[in-house]
Amino acid sequence: xxxxxxxxxxxxxxxxxxxxxxxxxxxxxxxxxxxxxxxxxxxxxxxxxxxxxxxxxxxxxxxxxxxxxxxxxxxxxxxxxxxxxxxxxxxxxxxxxxxxxxxxxxxxxxxxxxxxxxxxxxxxxxxxxxxxxxxxxxxxxxxxxxxxxxxxxxxxxxxxxxxxxxxxxxxxxxxxxxxxxxxxxxxxxxxxxxxxxxxxxxxxxxxxxxxxxxxxxxxxxxxxxxxxxxxxxxxxxxxxxxxxxxxxxxxxxxxxxxxxxxxxxxxxxxxxxxxxxxxxxxxxxxxxxxxxxxxxxxxxxxxxxxxxxxxxxxxxxxxxxxxxxxxxxxxxxxxxxxxxxxx
Amino acid sequence: xxxxxxxxxxxxxxxxxxxxxxxxxxxxxxxxxxxxxxxxxxxxxxxxxxxxxxxxxxxxxxxxxxxxxxxxxxxxxxxxxxxxxxxxxxxxxxxxxxxxxxxxxxxxxxxxxxxxxxxxxxxxxxxxxxxxxxxxxxxxxxxxxxxxxxxxxxxxxxxxxxxxxxxxxxxxxxxxxxxxxxxxxxxxxxxxxxxxxxxxxxxxxxxxxxxxxxxxxxxxxxxxxxxxxxxxxxxxxxxxxxxxxxxxxxxxxxxxxxxxxxxxxxxxxxxxxxxxxxxxxxxxxxxxxxxxxxxxxxxxxxxxxxxxxxxxxxxxxxxxxxxxxxxxxxxxxxxxxxxxxxx
Numbered sequence: 001x002x003x004x005x006x007x008x009x010x011x012x013x014x015x016x017x018x019x020x021x022x023x024x025x026x027x028x029x030x031x032x033x034x035x036x037x038x039x040x041x042x043x044x045x046x047x048x049x050x051x052x053x054x055x056x057x058x059x060x061x062x063x064x065x066x067x068x069x070x071x072x073x074x075x076x077x078x079x080x081x082x083x084x085x086x087x088x089x090x091x092x093x094x095x096x097x098x099x100x101x102x103x104x105x106x107x108x109x110x111x112x113x114x115x116x117x118x119x120x121x122x123x124x125x126x127x128x129x130x131x132x133x134x135x136x137x138x139x140x141x142x143x144x145x146x147x148x149x150x151x152x153x154x155x156x157x158x159x160x161x162x163x164x165x166x167x168x169x170x171x172x173x174x175x176x177x178x179x180x181x182x183x184x185x186x187x188x189x190x191x192x193x194x195x196x197x198x199x200x201x202x203x204x205x206x207x208x209x210x211x212x213x214x215x216x217x218x219x220x221x222x223x224x225x226x227x228x229x230x231x232x233x234x235x236x237x238x239x240x241x242x243x244x245x246x247x248x249x250x251x252x253x254x255x256x257x258x259x260x261x262x263x264x265x266x267x268x269x270x271x272x273x274x275x276x277x278x279x280x281x282x283x284x285x286x287x288x289x290x291x292x293x294x295x296x297x298x299x300x301x302x303x304x305x306x307x308x309x310x311x312x313x314x315x316x317x318x319x320x321x322x323x324x325x326x327x328x329x330x331x332x333x334x335x336x337x338x339x340x341x342x343x
Numbered sequence: 344x345x346x347x348x349x350x351x352x353x354x355x356x357x358x359x360x361x362x363x364x365x366x367x368x369x370x371x372x373x374x375x376x377x378x379x380x381x382x383x384x385x386x387x388x389x390x391x392x393x394x395x396x397x398x399x400x401x402x403x404x405x406x407x408x409x410x411x412x413x414x415x416x417x418x419x420x421x422x423x424x425x426x427x428x429x430x431x432x433x434x435x436x437x438x439x440x441x442x443x444x445x446x447x448x449x450x451x452x453x454x455x456x457x458x459x460x461x462x463x464x465x466x467x468x469x470x471x472x473x474x475x476x477x478x479x480x481x482x483x484x485x486x487x488x489x490x491x492x493x494x495x496x497x498x499x500x501x502x503x504x505x506x507x508x509x510x511x512x513x514x515x516x517x518x519x520x521x522x523x524x525x526x527x528x529x530x531x532x533x534x535x536x537x538x539x540x541x542x543x544x545x546x547x548x549x550x551x552x553x554x555x556x557x558x559x560x561x562x563x564x565x566x567x568x569x570x571x572x573x574x575x576x577x578x579x580x581x582x583x584x585x586x587x588x589x590x591x592x593x594x595x596x597x598x599x600x601x602x603x604x605x606x607x608x609x610x611x612x613x614x615x616x617x618x619x620x621x622x623x624x625x626x627x628x629x630x631x632x633x634x635x636x637x638x639x640x641x642x643x644x645x646x647x648x649x650x651x652x653x654x655x656x657x658x659x660x661x662x663x664x665x666x667x668x669x670x671x672x673x674x675x676x677x678x679x680x681x682x683x684x685x686x
Contacts, residue, residue: 050412059407059423069393070674075681080402084427086686275676278684288679313679328669331413333618336631336656338418341621343429 022200023215024185025271025321029098029172035113035165037172044147045170047329048163053137055126057082058340062119062167065091068174068326071275072097077283085124088249090283095323096271098172099216101228105281107266108255112168117160131160138163140339143332176272176321184318192318199315202308207300211267217319219267229264232280233298240294244284251281274317289313365543366558367528368614368664372441372515378456378508380515387490388513390672391506396480398469400425401683405462405510408434411517411669414618415440420626424468431592433626438666439614441515442559444571448624450609451598455511460503474503481506483682486675519615519664527661535661542658545651550643554610560662562610572607575623576641583637587627594624617660631656 031037048054049068052061065079066072072093074080079087089105097103103115119125120134128134138144138158148158155162181200183191192200203209211230214220219228229252233241241247252264265281278284279291292312296302304312374380391397392411395404408422409415415436417423422430432448440446446458462468463477471477481487481501491501498505524543526534535543546552554573557563562571572595576584584590595607608624621627622634635655639645647655 052410052413053418057423058417058419064402067395067674069671070395071676074401075396075683076401077684077686080400082427084425274678277677277679277681283684286680286684317678323673325673326671328412328671330666330668331410333414334620335617335660336620337629338620340418341420341626341629343420 021209021213022181022185022204024182025096025099025175025177025179025215027175027177029096029175031172032111032113035169037169038151040147041151041166041169042173043170043329044144044151045166045168046326047144047147047331048167049170050329051331053141053331053339054120054128054134055082056128057342060126062094062116065119065125066094068094071095071272071323072174073276075277077278079125081122081125082127085127087122087124089281090278092268093272093276094171095174095176096216096269096321098175099214099220100218100266100269101220102266105265105268106252106255107228112171113161113164116164116167116171134163135160137339141332141334147332176323179271179321180318181315182321193314195311195314196318197315199311199313200318202311203315206296206302206304208295208312211299212270217270228266229261230267230299231263232265233263235298235301238297240298244280244294245282246280246298249281270316271319272321274313274320288316292316364552364556365524365528365547367525368439368442368518368520368522368558370518370520372439372518374515375454375456378512380512381494383490384494384509384512385516386513386672387487387494388509388511389669390487390490390674391510392513393672394674396484396674396682397463397471397477398425399471400685403469405437405459408462408468409437411437414438414615414666415517416619418620420621422468424465425470428467428470430465430467432624433621435611436615436619437514438517438519439559439612439664441518442557442563443561443609443612444563445609448608448611449595449598450571455514456504456507459507459510459514477506478503480682484675484677490675519666522614522664523661524658525664536657538654538657539661540658542654542656543661545654546658549639549645549647551638551655554642555613560613571609572604573610573642574606575608576606578641578644581640583641587623587637588625589623589641592624613659614662615664617656617663631659635659 049062052058052064054061060082065074067074072095073091076091078089079091081087092105098112103109103112104118109115109118117131120128121131135158138148144158148155148162151166152159152162180191180196203212209217211219219230232251233246236247247263250262252261253259255261274288277288278286279288280294285291285294289309292309293304296304392405395401395407397404403425408417410417415438416434419434421432422434424430435448441455446452446455447461452458452461460474463471464474478501481491487501491498491505494509495502495505523534523539546555552560554562562573575594576589579590590606593605595604596602598604617631620631621629622631623637628634628637632652635652636647639647
């Protein structure tokens with residue numbers, strides 16, 4: 001533990017000298033070569049994203065937990081699935097998720113395409129019993145069959161892989177540019193107020209940005225092995241471990257089963273963090289100021305003063321971007337029948 | 344029962360001679376004098392309509408069951424509320440609900456304003472324990488407080504009555520004009536094909552339009568006492584009563600407790616009926632052709648031939664209107680905290 005502290009202090013020092021790590025959000029996220037963006041694909045993906053018929057009983061869509069009209073999450077501690085079931089973790093915002101290097105809290109999906117496949121067949125989320133059943137539903141909806149043909153002309157019929165590609169393409173349009181921070185970084189020095197600038201300097205000085213690096217503040221610039229993942233708590237034993245049940249979910253370990261991954265997590269983004277309460281993987285921390293206190297203590301061993309917390313919260317509020325206006329998709333219908341006839 | 348049959352035959356004859364009962368959808372629904380439409384009010388209503396924070400656990404919005412992006416319903420037999428609970432009846436489409444003379448399957452609300460208040464505090468729907476709690480939530484969301492002030496400048500703070508007014512104003516924008524039938528009625532005689540025209544004549548001849556009258560085909564032109572309500576079944580005793588559990592829900596009687604209201608229901612609209620399966624108050628009939636057979640038998644005592652059913656279904660498909668493209672509302676946020684902190 002002592003070694004860990006020393007390492008972290010060094011990291012913090014390192015961060016202090018490289019303010020260049022602060023980066024504005026690029027206009028476009030990375031786009032994989034095998035899934036180019038087209039307007040038709042994005043529109044298909046939007047329909048699928050909003051369609052509750054992709055859940056077993058027709059009640060839950062991707063948007064139910066990752067609410068594009070809200071702030072990309074659900075404002076709740078953990079996700080809510082079919083039949084009133086609750087997931088074990090909070091729903092990360094879908095806005096700017098295209099900039100993340102790995103998906104899910106534990107990084108178990110390497111891409112948005114891979115991520116999209118999970119909740120569909122998770123029994124406490126959308127609860128479909130198989131991806132084949134998802135495709136079976138889609139095939140019963142003529143508007144989808146036609147749309148898949150237009151978007152993926154080389155495939156005779158809808159496939160789950162193409163459904164995931166379309167959803168991912170839509171998600172890559174969910175970008176919130178022009179936060180006060182971004183404007184500041186692009187030269188408008190009045191875009192952030194004095195308190196926010198103090199907060200920005202402070203997160204750098206005390207070491208927060210050792211992990212919250214890069215344009216998305218989610219460690220995507222962090223290249224030390226599996227550097228996207230960090231232990232939480234970094235320094236176990238504070239009162240917060242119990243208070244907020246921080247350690248019972250083993251995080252990345254549940255994926256790899258490697259001892260060194262216990263309680264490791266993907267570094268979550270700071271973008272729009274002021275509007276995406278509650279906080280942490282289990283959503284047990286309800287306010288941002290408390291989240292800042294918890295992180296300072298559990299990750300850096302620091303007891304922040306109230307004024308420091310206020311300055312950091314002010315800076316984090318400068319990371320709320322602009323949410324572009326979108327049109328609602330109109331979901332394609334089945335004629336004279338329904339694909340979700342069961343209660 | 345014999346008298347009933349005779350009465351109905353007379354009604355059918357009456358209907359045959361007044362084809363003028365077929366009416367195109369007016370451009371605007373009735374707008375109450377005490378709730379004029381303004382763009383700001385409509386936008387506020389849209390936000391409230393889509394906001395799951397108006398439910399106890401933050402999972403259910405008006406749109407969850409009355410899905411504007413789908414066809415205004417949920418495609419399911421009965422509504423789904425918080426904690427996986429199921430309602431007893433299907434979710435009627437919100438599109439064109441502004442033309443209905445009474446709301447809910449049993450007509451227990453006289454207006455959209457009154458209707459909007461119900462599901463919020465229904466324990467199996469949005470599950471708020473009181474309207475005061477709804478307002479308490481709204482008051483914690485600064486964007487709403489400001490919007491209420493702008494839209495209702497005479498009231499110092501948000502009220503549940505004004506919330507309902509805003510939601511109703513938004514709902515009055517949900518109109519689907521230009522169905523093939525409407526185009527036909529406005530002079531384009533090629534807008535419906537020969538089969539659809541046969542179906543239109545048939546529903547008139549056999550008496551369906553005795554109840555399904557008016558621009559919304561929902562009995563709104565029907566002025567015989569409480570003529571919006573009709574018994575279902577009109578002629579009890581067919582195999583369908585048991586097959587689809589038609590009689591166990593007593594409908595209008597549950598509101599009035601008058602014996603003569605047993606198994607009476609508001610006449611449902613035919614508009615967009617082809618895309619709003621499943622059918623009837625309990626959603627037990629999954630296909631439109633079966634719904635047509637059931638109605639002919641239980642209401643008119645008729646066993647339709649397959650060709651007749653096909654013609655009627657073709658006509659009902661001509662009543663699918665155009666769904667105007669809408670922009671998504673962006674729900675106002677709380678800063679640094681959430682109003683739905685509980686699982």
